Amino acid sequence: MIPTVHENGSHRSRTRYTLVETEHGHLWGVCAEVAGLFGEPRRGTYELFGWVPRAEVRGWVGTRVWLVPEDSALDPWLLEDAESPGRQLGTDALVLTGLDDYEGPPEGYRGPARLHDGYRWLGSCREFTRILPAVQSPPALVLRGLVPSERLRAALLKGTRKALELREAALEIADDRGEPLTDRLLWARVGSWRRSPYGTDLIDLELDGGFLTPVPAYARPIWERWFAGSPDTPGTWVGLDTRRREAWLDLVRERACRRTVRNRPAGHAFELDGRYITDVPGLYLALGEAVNGPGGYFGGCLDALLDCLRGGFGYTAPANLLWRDFATARDHLSRLLTPDGQSRDLIAEVLDVLTDKGVNVTLA
Structure with a gap:
């Protein structure tokens, strides 16, 4: 028998994670542990040819690195959380990676550009190639030791593809004091579920993590500090x-x-x-x-x-x-x-x- 949590909010102050359907606010379940929240976001890669440095560019480069095209009629574009292994050995090219899902280079532009991190100029290149990251399946999110709501319990027992499509949901996250901290949106689709080793009355629920961007590994200690309150x-x-x-x-x-x-x-x-x-x-x-x-x-x-x-x-x-x-x-x-x-x-x-x-x- 699958245990049930009722939608009266009584569990929310005692658990870290609450899965909620966003359209109507229905509760799907609560748990104390989630696997798959932390990871490496999908990063794009730029190869900058004819790199002329004005500063050392290696390792973590900046939270916001702007590439400014030489043509002033074109807008600059943003590469977030940029990293670089440095120059490619034996070439004049610099490799730069980062998150550019929302802003990319002007359509068709591959010409000269200058780079800065908001604080200083980093250098310039005569041309570049943008290498899109490989298409990857969204990361799975596993809610461990979950107490499901009546609504989720009914969906799991029914087991059809439609019933297991939970649609857009929010993973609400609280600290150890029960205070709301943050949330993460995802397109929730049940991949599997099983009884949890955390307790005979609990389940482990695996969800496809569409729309969910993992929290970068470097930020994990920050999050764990805030989990304490x-x-x-x-x-x-x-x-x-x-x-x-x-x-x-x-x-x-x-x-x-x-x-x-x-x-x-x-x-x-x-x-x-x-x-x-x-x-x-x-x-x-x-x-x-x-x-x-x-x-x-x-x-x-x-x-x-x-x-x-x-x-x-x-x-x-x-x-x-x-x-x-x-x-x-x-x-x-x-x-x-x-x-x-x-x-x-x-x-x-x-x-x-x-x-x-x-x-x-x-x-x-």
Whole structure:
């Protein structure tokens, strides 16, 4: 007999993973462990011929690497989480891999391009080849020790192809304190199920993971830290490199979308610790903690900061902000690059936004 969990939410505070049908919010089941959540996303490969470096490009290259075509009438395109093994031995070509599902090169363009990571120019090439990744089956997701809902139990017992097509679903993820952390969307199709070794009343459910992008392996320690709950002290992220700070900021942002923050009264005084603002994610992590405490969120880009300043994220205008060690952010973030390679002073832009929305900033 298959056990059942009822759709009254009683299990959600005691389990990490909840599988929910997205259209109507029906519960499919709850479990404490999932296999297949972490892995390597599908990456595209670029071979850049006639590579002329301006910086060392090897290993992890950047969260956002922009390729800017020489033809100014064409838009730049983005390669996310870029990596490189370096130059190909005995050639003038550089190999670069990354995620470019949403933005790719202009149609038919294979000509000269310059590369930058938002902070500095990396180099240029005379031409390139884009090698699409091999078509792969979506990764399987195994929900171990699952307690199915009555609806899922009926579908499994029926066992037809139509019944096992659960369609679009969300895997809701909570921390050890039962607080919502994030979710992942997938097209849920039952591949198989079996009784679980985790308990006689539980099953292991294998789903095709269509639409599900695995969480990169490098981010797994970040996720496991957040599984324990939101940090109790500020600055837990300061020892991370930029790549892992981005992963930390992603979870801060996603968690913030699932909770209500108490707004401070007008005239509140905030204090920003600027000692570790050496990159873009560090800026927004420090701002988030200044306004909303350890693990707090207050924007992850300039547009998101504007949204937060309009209210509902712990802030009520007007307010005062003491920005300590301001020189660190100024030195690292006042000479950035826009996608098309123009100079950008992010710190000046942030100060303009803050003051325009009623924040009296004191620099120290």
